[in-house]
Amino acid sequence: MREFGYQRVHDVPGAVALRGEEPAARYLGGGTNLVDLMKAGVERPALLIDIRELPLDRIEATASGGLHIGATVTNSDLAAHPRVRFGYPALTQAVLAGASGQLRNMATVGGNLLQRTRCGYFTDTALPCNKRSPGSGCPAVAGEHHNHAILGATEHCVAVHPSDMGVALAALDAVVSYETADGPGELAFTDFYLPVGDTPHRETALPGGALITGITLPPAPVAANSRYRKVRERASYAFAIGSVAAALEVRDGVVRDARLALGAVASRPWRARTAERALIGGPASAEAFEAAADAELAAAEPLPHNRYKVALMRNLVVAVLTELAEQADPAEETVR
Amino acid sequence: MTTTTGTPVTTGAVGTAHSRVEGRDKVTGAARYAGEIPFADLAHGWMVASTVARGRILAVEDAPVLAMPGVLAVLHHGNAPRVDAEFIGQLGQPDPVMAAFQHDRVPFVGWPVALVVAETSEQAREAAEALVVRYDTEPHDVAFYPDRPGTYLPENTPMLTAETAKGDLEAELAASAVVVDARYTTPEEHHSSMEPHAATARWEGGRLEVHDSNQGSKWVADELAALFSLDPASVRVRSEHVGGAFGSKGVRPHQVLAVMAATVLDRPVRVVLTRHQMFSVVGYRSPTVQRVRLGADADGRLRGLDHQSQSVTSTVFEFVEQSASIARILYGADAHHTVNRVVPLDVPTPTWMRAPGEAPGSFALESAMDELAEKCGMDPIALRARNEPGAGPVSGLPFSSRNLNACFQEGARRFGWADRDPRPGLRSEGRWLLGTGTAAATYPSGVAPSTAAVTAEADGTYTVRITAADVGTGARTALTQIAADALSVAAERVRVRIADSDFGPAMVAGGSTGTRSWAWAVMAAAGELREQLALGGDVPPQGITARSNTAELVGSLPPKERHSFGAQFAEVAVDVSSGEVRVRRLLGIFAAGRIVNPLTARSQLVGGMTWGLSMALHEEAIRDQMSGGHIGADLAGYHFAANADVPLIEADWVDDPVPDDPVGGIKGIGEIGIVGVAAAIANAVWHATGVRHRDLPIRPARVLLAASARPSDEQAASEDGSLA
Structure with missing residues (x-):
């Protein structure tokens, strides 16, 4: 394998400064995706800046009653935190639906957002891929795409974002904070990922060299009644072929608040605002849930081998919303 | 031979549980496994494989690579030692993929084109990844689909009977009260042994010594001797521990490349294949298209049986997946036809993989038998009992032992089959539809x-x-x-x-x-x-x-049909709204002769059944038509069952005495465990949902599309690119 530098940093300004000195550097969190990509030759960093010792490993309540999650908090610690389990159960469920115990012990929250697609063309350097090698083409459109995008894709790229955690964060209105040499910044989660367009290699709105420092969840009573459900091709150790994160507040049979995000359908966790608008103020009925799902999926443009996803997502949205509506008392929500 | 072995005086070791001596x-x-035995002065080889599916090598640009740190040599067709692959080995002619670097032709993606040898594995890998190989590329064809042009009937060989026929099949089918005519497909599947192929070769006192991971050290030694024109006595191959093989660990490029490099450099050289390379140069199970036609009287008695199989091979070697051969053993019929056809494409050569032939063949035949039982209104076990042959259905030879019925009876008792309502789609638990299914298993007991x-x-x-x-x-x-x-x-x-x-x-x-x-x-x-x-x-x-x-003893065995048998039972839960299928339990009851070690035998049978589950629901190698190579050729992309997919699996056996057997009734049990499992699961999925799944694996996409299609719209279920 290629030789590369490795340096552990202990403070955020030092990390950002080091990154500024070496454009071909990468921040190393848990390494659960980056190291794989290095083995495959997709990533060839000159320097790994190990950020796991940064003081970003805390989960703390915010003044407004929300939650701030440091970027180096591990997936395992995030999923186990009582404030997350009871205040944002969909997030715990999403994290636990991903990877394995060993990987979750290594993987970090910041790294999770920046993991790359598992599209087989992206990870094989012998093949074209616009995301890896801009302008080389997207063979997935006419090739193997059974787990590719049905929403928001273009002919330049039909890959999906693999994160489970991100789907819950999209539904929960998370805000991503980062640090650059010029100071800190913030991005709403829905603005964090860029549209595919004709630049699928540009994935996030983070400024160059920026270090994700944390994620803030705003207070959201509706989130206490939330769920994440993932469907995959084996019972464990596989990425989603479709997933849903949803939160629902129902009173007197009427949907008062709703949050909905879809996974494994687009280049980013897909916030389903069209469906949310259809739901809020309407009846908490199966017909209304079906109509909301259909409204969101009306924009779907499936490829020949992934049209099953339209039916899958419709069924999943309806099933998860129905379960949430039937949940009599959100306080009884337990994490499985 | 002066001794008669007969039934030995037993001290009770055979038949009692012993944990592994190692x-x-x-x-x-x-x-120590082959890739971790230490040697002084060891050099490391890293194989470079072709990235094109068909063409010629124009240039291997080795000069820049030779200047890289630690690099000792770059072997390729322009400088490698010559070998002689024109020989017949213990198991026939070798697959030419092992005769590496002998010419400039490239017949598939993954064909070995160079070996970079360096002081360390890391240096060899870095140089191998930097090596530029230029090709004159030709159009390739890797599309496997039913009845595709180029499909032919292979010649018979000692290891292949391509076709058998008796009776007037069309007349019997026409005269049948009930007919099943269905097409089944199985995808390309891979051995995926946990331990990668690895070999270290060195010359020691005039002898070639190879530490390897293989299924037969004398087999490998003799083939290396033949390849390199050496006295067989001057080649020693050892393979102390092996981390899985399943048919893939014979002579493969890694041993040959290690010997070439050790010869050129005159020092020990180790070559370990990568997981990605294992998808192309160690063989795999061919995809199959199978058509089964069954014609029966109203009482289920078979009048006509037709089992046709089509598989793929490479353009450089003929390997035939003999999926139709299982019908020659399981069921008799007045008219009986089986045929194994093959089509050469620009793909790697397949090979034996756990229960070659029987594993995919049993999916088709035992699914069709379940469909016949449904059409006859018969219990699937009763249908099989009605068609128990008294002798080999094709050969007419007596069976050395055949206790398939006993397997079904014992299995039915333990599984609770008697309480089963045969009607599909009636049972549910929350979002899950529940069903049960069964299938027969058989595999030859050779010696x-x-x-x-x-x-x-x-x-x-x-x-x-x-x-x-x-x-x-x-x-x-x-x-x-x-x-x-x-x-x-x-x-x-x-x-x-x-x-x-x-x-x-x-x-x-x-x-x-x-x-x-x-x-x-x-x-x-x-x-x-x-x-x-x-x-x-x-x-x-x-x-x-x-x-x-x-x-001599083997040669004097009287001709008989010698086989193991088994009955597989499955219970599944299917969520047709998400497409998820979960196997809730598996039970396999086998008639496999005298069981030597119940502890390891059960483990091996459960392992085979687990693989059958994996075959039913997960395994499928995806070949990209444009590049001709695989997409996702690693253990993240190639799914097999994870622990969470594997439920309670029980394997047990019935008494299966083999009269007058000189080996005390010992049969092999390596393959029988996987046979029939995929059919039992597919039959259970039908029982749960009322939908027949004739294409493996039964992925969520297929379940979803079947659920959203009209019952008559069967085409929909295969529109997710099953054979693309």
């Missing part, structure tokens, strides 16, 4: 000549030497038990040494023939030794050794 070494890490040596040591212990292979199955332990009984001593006094080609010719660990073949040789040598010891006198310091060769 178990402690394995769990403590003391056991092949082997030699063994048994030594009575002066200290009262015994040493057995035989070129057997323990590919993780427990063969070393089973042979210890067999030798102990044959010698009438405690197993603790027997030491079994295996997997060293210097021990002489023996059958490979393959085709469920290993234990039976080796057992016979060990029993024969032990019998001979006991006769010598019976003469009295002291054992000298060098011990007393008796040798055996079972060639």
Whole structure:
């Protein structure tokens, strides 16, 4: 394998400064995706800046009653935190639906957002891929795409974002904070990922060299009644072929608040605002849930081998919303 | 041969549970595998594979790579030692993929085009990834689909009967009250042994020594000798521990490249294949398209049986997946036709993979039998009982033993089959529809000549030497038990040494023939030794050794149909709104002769059944039509069952005596466990949902599309690119 530098940093300004000195550097969190990509030759960093010792490993309540999650908090610690389990159960469920115990012990929250697609063309350097090698083409459109995008894709790229955690964060209105040499910044989660367009290699709105420092969840009573459900091709150790994160507040049979995000359908966790608008103020009925799902999926443009996803997502949205509506008392929500 | 083995006097080792004799070494890490045996002055080779599917190599630009740190050599077709691949080995002609670097032609993606050798594995890898190979690319064709042009009927060989036919099939089908005519497909599947292929070669005192991971060290040694035109006595291959093989570990490019490099550099060289490379150069199970036609009287008696299989091979070697052959054993019919056809494409050559033929063949035939039972309104087990043949359905030969009915009866009792409502789509639990299914299993119980040596040591212990292979199955332990009984001593006094080609010719660990073949040789040598010891006198310091060769004994076996049988039962839960299928339990009851070691036998059967589950629901290698290569050729992209997919699996057996058997009724059990499982699961999915799944794997996409399609709109279920 290629030789590369490795340096552990202990403070955020030092990390950002080091990154500024070496454009071909990468921040190393848990390494659960980056190291794989290095083995495959997709990533060839000159320097790994190990950020796991940064003081970003805390989960703390915010003044407004929300939650701030440091970027180096591990997936395992995030999923186990009582404030997350009871205040944002969909997030715990999403994290636990991903990877394995060993990987979750290594993987970090910041790294999770920046993991790359598992599209087989992206990870094989012998093949074209616009995301890896801009302008080389997207063979997935006419090739193997059974787990590719049905929403928001273009002919330049039909890959999906693999994160489970991100789907819950999209539904929960998370805000991503980062640090650059010029100071800190913030991005709403829905603005964090860029549209595919004709630049699928540009994935996030983070400024160059920026270090994700944390994620803030705003207070959201509706989130206490939330769920994440993932469907995959084996019972464990596989990425989603479709997933849903949803939160629902129902009173007197009427949907008062709703949050909905879809996974494994687009280049980013897909916030389903069209469906949310259809739901809020309407009846908490199966017909209304079906109509909301259909409204969101009306924009779907499936490829020949992934049209099953339209039916899958419709069924999943309806099933998860129905379960949430039937949940009599959100306080009884337990994490499985 | 002077000894008659007969039924040995037993001390009770055979038939009782023994943990693996090398178990402690394995769990403590003391056991060394081929890729981790230390050598002084070891160099490391890294294989470079073609990225094009068809063409010629124009240039291997080795000069820049030779200047990289630690690089010792770059071997390719322009400079590699010549080898002679025109020979017939123990198991036939070799796949030319192992005769690397002999010409400039590229017949598939993944074909070996160069080996970079360096001081360290990391340096070799970095240089290999930097090596530029230029090709003159030609258009390729890797599209496998039903009845595609180029499909042909292969010639018969000693290892292949392409076609059998008796009776007037069309007339019997026309006269049948009930007919099933269905097409089934299975995808390309891979062995995926946990341990990658690895070999270290060195010249030592004029001999070529290879430490390898294989299924037959004498087999590999003889093939290397033939390839490099060496005296077979000057080649020694050892393979002490093997982390899974499943048919993929014969002579493959890694040993040949290691020998080439060791010869050129005159120092030890190790070559380890990557997981990605294993998808192209160690063989795989061909995808199949199978058409099964069954015609029966209203009472289920078969009048016509037609099983046609189509598989793929490479353009450089013919390997035929004999999926239709299982019908020659399982069921008789007035008119009976089986045929195995093949089509060459620009893909790697397939090979034997656990239950070659029977694994995909049983999915088609045993699914079709379930469809016939449905159409006849019969219980699936009763239908099979009605069609039990008294003799080989094609050969007419008597069965050495056939206890398939007993397997079904015992399985039905333990599974609770009697309470089953045969109607589909009636049971549910929350979002899950529940169903149960069953299928028959069979696999040949073959035997092949082997030699063994048994030594009575002066200290009262015994040493057995035989070129057997323990590919993780427990063969070393089973042979210890067999030798102990044959010698009438405690197993603790027997030491079994295996997997060293210097021990002489023996059958490979393959085709469920290993234990039976080796057992016979060990029993024969032990019998001979006991006769010598019976003469009295002291054992000298060098011990007393008796040798055996079972060639004549094997040749004198009367012709019979010799097979193992089994009945597989599955319970599944299906969520048709998400497409998820979960197997809730599996039960396999087998008639597999005399079970030598119940502990490891059960483990091997459960392993086979687990693979059958994986075949039913998960496994499928995706070939990209544009590049001709795989997409996702690693263990993240190629899904097999994860722990969470594997439910309670029970494997057990019924008494299966084999009268007058010279090997005491021992059969092989390596393959039988996987056979029929996928059909039992598919049949259970039908019972749960009312939908027949004739294409494997039963992925969520297929379940979803079937659920959203009209019942008559069967085309929809295959529109997710099943054979693309």
